[in-house]
Amino acid sequence: MREKSEFLEKLFLLGEQQFTGIIALDAHNKKHWQIYYVLGKLVWVQSNFHIYRSWRRNFLQYCPEVSIEKIPFSKIALLSQQYYLITHLHEYQLIKRERIKALIEQQTRELLFDLVQQEYKQSLQYTCEPKSSHALLKEGFIMSIAPNHLEHTLTQVQQHWFQWSGKGLASCSPNLGPCLKNDGDLSQAVPDIIYRNMARLLNGQNSLRDLALIVNQNVFDVTCALMPYFFKGYLRLLEIPDLSELDLSQVSSRFQNADLSYSSSS
Numbered sequence: 001m002r003e004k005s006e007f008l009e010k011l012f013l014l015g016e017q018q019f020t021g022i023i024a025l026d027a028h029n030k031k032h033w034q035i036y037y038v039l040g041k042l043v044w045v046q047s048n049f050h051i052y053r054s055w056r057r058n059f060l061q062y063c064p065e066v067s068i069e070k071i072p073f074s075k076i077a078l079l080s081q082q083y084y085l086i087t088h089l090h091e092y093q094l095i096k097r098e099r100i101k102a103l104i105e106q107q108t109r110e111l112l113f114d115l116v117q118q119e120y121k122q123s124l125q126y127t128c129e130p131k132s133s134h135a136l137l138k139e140g141f142i143m144s145i146a147p148n149h150l151e152h153t154l155t156q157v158q159q160h161w162f163q164w165s166g167k168g169l170a171s172c173s174p175n176l177g178p179c180l181k182n183d184g185d186l187s188q189a190v191p192d193i194i195y196r197n198m199a200r201l202l203n204g205q206n207s208l209r210d211l212a213l214i215v216n217q218n219v220f221d222v223t224c225a226l227m228p229y230f231f232k233g234y235l236r237l238l239e240i241p242d243l244s245e246l247d248l249s250q251v252s253s254r255f256q257n258a259d260l261s262y263s264s265s266s
Helices: 006-016 051-062 079-091 097-121 133-138 150-166 192-201 208-214 219-231 247-256
Strands: 021-026 032-038 041-047 125-130 177-180 235-238
Touching: 006 032, 006 041, 006 097, 006 150, 032 097, 032 133, 041 079, 041 097, 041 150, 051 097, 051 208, 079 097, 097 150, 150 219, 177 208, 208 219, 219 235
Parallel strands: none
Antiparallel strands: 021 032, 021 125, 032 041, 177 235
8 A cells, every 4th residue: 555655744734834934854864955934835945965966957957048157056055055046047037937936846846756765765854943934035035936836746746756666666766877887788689779879878977867858758757768777787776976066067068969869678
């Protein structure tokens, strides 16, 4: 029987209770999350894990018309400064409000999914720090770009987790990077063009989420397509580091110029 996430239930109740404040979570692997509520509305979620990868990926998906070199990514190295980037984009009208909201909603779904997966591995330890709405709004939180419909967002995350874990992927983080093994004989098992594309993309430098953007598919389908190669011993799934600020332009260019053809073997 599938069990609902207790933590997502808690987030829903905080919304019902019109909670205003910050929920802070720490995991044994030094990962940290912060969730911000204003008057029961979830306005922001942030983490200290894959900060630049996440921003780069979401900008390429939701704001492709904006030159990534113009974005002040140096301001987001610290958790306390991540929302500065959102206020910068909004204040200077670099991106339409609807695009900013879509970006925030995607980041919210990704980070809440990571939290549900963390909850599967171990009980989550968190603290709720009530604050006044005046204090949070004074810090720069903008209600007009906050995600709508908390219940819908939480339901999406829960359904994604049911789908993910139902395929036996509960222990497989979408932040892992697939890498072809050098000693494998995959080149003999698939057509040459597919092998070349896989060798270029599955190099341990792109996470599963990154690859989903590159091939314009959802991360669940991409991961399921790669699992046969993993179980046959052709590739590994690696913990990969975050990008540095200096990596962003180079890697973004590689994303935009990639030849995206690959398929799974039967």
